[in-house]
Amino acid sequence: MTRTARRSRRTLQVAGVSTAALLALSACSSSDANSSSAKSGSSASASAASTKLSGTVTVFAAASLQESFTTLGKEFEKQHPGTKVTFSFGGSDSLAAQITGGAPADVFAAASPKTMKIVTDKGDGVGTPATFVRNQLEIATLPGNPDKIASLKDLTKSSLKVVLCDRTVPCGAAAQKALTAARLKLSPASYEQDVKSALNKVVLKEADAAVVYRTDVKAAGGKVQGVDFPESASAINAYPISLVKNAPNAEAAKAFIALVQSAEGQQVLTGAGFLKP
Structure with a gap:
């Protein structure tokens, strides 16, 4: 065998070893990625399961919201199987008095900031109430x-x-x-x-x-x-909505408020004749 042939053979052997090493490394990386992906997917599933909503959401809402909120309540239950939305509709002042008197409620939607203030002044509201519609x-x-x-x-x-x-x-x-x-x-x-x-x-x-x-x-x-x-x-009234302090089902209540404020919720409300906030 000539010197040139021996060099060529040695070069091919080295190249072969390098290729094998690269293939092995690639396989390990792929395996690790798949394992990581599986773990990530498992974590995401676990997270989704842990945030799955259930139980009853009790909403105290101004009488004028009856039709639109009933529609949104049904949509909420459809989006979150295992939940139920119950409503207490009436005069905002009466509802506020019930909440400050200890009536169990998750959400309060009032027909004016003044009646919402009855609840927040007593410390029964959570955070700053958000205006979600207006009415004339x-x-x-x-x-x-x-x-x-x-x-x-x-x-x-x-x-x-x-x-x-x-x-x-x-x-x-x-x-x-x-x-x-x-x-x-x-x-x-x-x-x-x-x-x-x-x-x-x-x-x-x-x-x-x-x-x-x-x-x-x-x-x-x-x-x-x-x-x-x-x-x-x-004399246009702004309608504020708020999570109630010590809400029995706070997570589902937050999700209901989010639905009310969403584009879908706003479409239902403006379709009922309410003005945008």
């Missing part, structure tokens, strides 16, 4: 508006039976603010404890008109007719 007043009349009501001033006619929300609840406070802006005084046939009660007086034809929210007029469909009035622009 409208006059609800009998279908077809037989009394030809066209303005807030028309409600002062002695021939009309008009109902308002109680001044202690947000819709009543907003109505008083609008009346003040219009420099009008109105003596209603009755003051109702929440906006749904005021609206129902008209639905049942027990009143000729009521000052309620646009969202409630929309939810009632053809049972009432809505009349806009310019003074309502000076």
Whole structure:
């Protein structure tokens, strides 16, 4: 064998050893990567399992949120199998009093910052409440508006039976603010404890008109007719939402609040007639 041939053979042997080493190293790296990936996947699964939501979420919410929150509650349960959302709808002041009185609740959604403040001032709220929608007043009349009501001033006619929300609840406070802006005084046939009660007086034809929210007029469909009035622009209510201190199901409550604030939640709310925050 010539010297040149021996050199070539030796070179090929070295190259072969190097290639084998590289292949072995590659296999080890691949094995380690697969092992690491498997561990990572296992950790992710464990993490997902640990954050899986379950149990009941108790939401105290302003009466005007009934239709939209009921829809969001069903969507939440669909997104998180094993959860259930229960609601207590009513006047915000009454709900706030129940929460400060110790009623178990996870979430509070009020129709005004003032009623939310009742809860936060007592230390029963968590963090800073977030405004998630706003709402504007409208006059609800009998279908077809037989009394030809066209303005807030028309409600002062002695021939009309008009109902308002109680001044202690947000819709009543907003109505008083609008009346003040219009420099009008109105003596209603009755003051109702929440906006749904005021609206129902008209639905049942027990009143000729009521000052309620646009969202409630929309939810009632053809049972009432809505009349806009310019003074309502000076009495728009912001709706704050907050986690309640010592919430029995805090993690699920946070997820529900996130749904309300999400693009999906906002679509449901604006579709119901609410204004963006």
